[in-house]
């Protein structure tokens with residue numbers, strides 16, 4: 001038998017972390033890596049954060065899991081905090097980003113179908129989006145590499161060019177239920193939507209009674225310097241999917257909605273065995289304790305501005321390698337003029353700097369939000385050394 005015990009769906013690299021310390025990962029052979037990937041925007045408190053550890057330890061020793069058939073004092077408290085912090089009136093807890101998006105898709109359809117508008121089931125989604133790996137969430141993306149082998153897709157999605165408001169408007173028809181969009185595309189290459197685009201989608205949704213559904217699984221939870229990224233666009237969604245950072249490393253997510261957006265989500269319409277169990281809620285509480293305040297958000301913005309300014313200056317030294325810097329807060333992308341993946345591997349293997357590759361030849365820079373000056377300096381030391389000794393591979 002040649003198949004590996006771990007189903008071989010990930011092309012795993014040689015880095016095999018066994019321990020984490022703040023902004024570093026330590027591999028099984030003792031090598032230290034600077035972690036500016038954060039588990040893909042998950043470990044926003046870094047590794048081995050004492051508040052998160054003790055919250056999980058205490059809750060594990062008190063009550064780990066109960067069914068959602070029972071009342072949840074813990075879940076009510078966290079939902080109330082999210083409601084207080086955001087546009088939302090109500091929250092459904094999940095275990096992952098894809099599940100949060102699934103709930104959001106169901107809520108958008110149910111909004112219309114709950115009043116008999118059964119024909120309004122179609123969501124307009126955007127090219128190079130990433131919404132997860134379930135059947136519905138791969139169907140919501142136009143990326144064929146995720147579809148291959150899994151046909152047929154779920155009906156009910158229409159793909160549109162990202163950041164093209166006129167194209168989105170032209171796709172609205174009698175079956176349209178709403179829009180599903182990442183305010184800043186993550187996997188797609190750290191591509192922020194323009195303000196005119198998101199504000200335009202909001203206006204179209206209002207005009208046509210459609211749901212504006214935001215996927216903030218990657219860009220949400222303080223990553224961009226506001227609690228959610230859409231706040232910087234001066235708009236609010238009807239429904240929002242959040243995950244990744246919200247558990248700080250514990251598998252956790254949520255679908256947030258206004259009262260209107262949740263109109264169809266009534267008794268018995270949706271559920272999850274684990275979603276919002278006490279252990280996950282304890283992790284979410286510890287994360288909110290740390291990041292859900294203006295002081296922390298201001299620090300993220302300040303560090304983001306500082307790293308961005310230094311990156312802009314740095315890329316000026318290598319005009320053949322780098323094209324531009326984009327993103328918001330501590331969700332930054334370095335778009336390269338050459339293939340970005342071999343450079344990402346070079347930084348990882350030769351300079352022990354972890355970043356994340358993304359679409360559009362972009363390197364994702366996603367440090368823990370608690371990153372300090374020492375680690376920022378270490379990042380620039382490694383990046384500069386990596387650019388200086390980089391040999392662009394010959395085209396195959």
Ligand SMILES: *Cc1c(COP(=O)(O)O)cnc(C)c1O
Nearest residue numbers: 096097098130131132186217218
């Ligand atoms: C990671 C991601 C998801 C999927 O989250 P999972 O927890 O892997 O299911 C969905 N949307 C966006 C924007 C993401 O970055």
